[in-house]
Amino acid sequence: DAKTTQPPSMDCAEGRAANLPCNHSTISGNEYVYWYRQIHSQGPQYIIHGLKNNETNEMASLIITEDRKSSTLILPHATLRDTAVYYCIVRSGSGNTGKLIFGQGTTLQVKP
């Protein structure tokens, strides 16, 4: 599975959009981009995933560049409860190996 690179930390003002970048320049054609977040002392929570097209759900939007070498997770109106570590993960969408490789992620601090 391809490696991802994320900034270690970011700040965002409450009510503003939080844009979290991720580089995955070695991504291959059948690999999906996943985003998870982990709030302190809890298990990781699935946010969104995508292959080529931009995706949106009730939690966030995922923008994937045309060459698929990078993506951005957008939290449109960040709240204090969005303070967490955000992980960008790339892996194949099929198969049973189940190996999610979590890097260090981006610690997002939402400030009042």
Add this chain to the structure above:
Amino acid sequence: DVKVTQSSRYLVKRTGEKVFLECVQDMDHENMFWYRQDPGLGLRLIYFSYDVKMKEKGDIPEGYSVSREKKERFSLILESTSTNQTSMYLCASRGTETANYGYTFGSGTRLTVV
């Protein structure tokens, strides 16, 4: 709401004790996983199972074993605990449907071995 439930949030055990960590999911998922999470090391896969009675070693299986007798339950067993097994243990499950490759994690069990 779908759930992965881990039996304990916090455990303190003495070195050499046997520990069972239980995980139950209510989503009829085929795949279940045990990870441990340590500061600076991220999440590391211990074992996973893609079907009842099936198990596969992850990256760090030494000192651990698992049991999957029923589809909804995946147990992690520490036969003789050591202090280097002090960690946060996370269980996850995943379905195999094309549109659902997201993992659902439990809240974690923080194990301290003294």
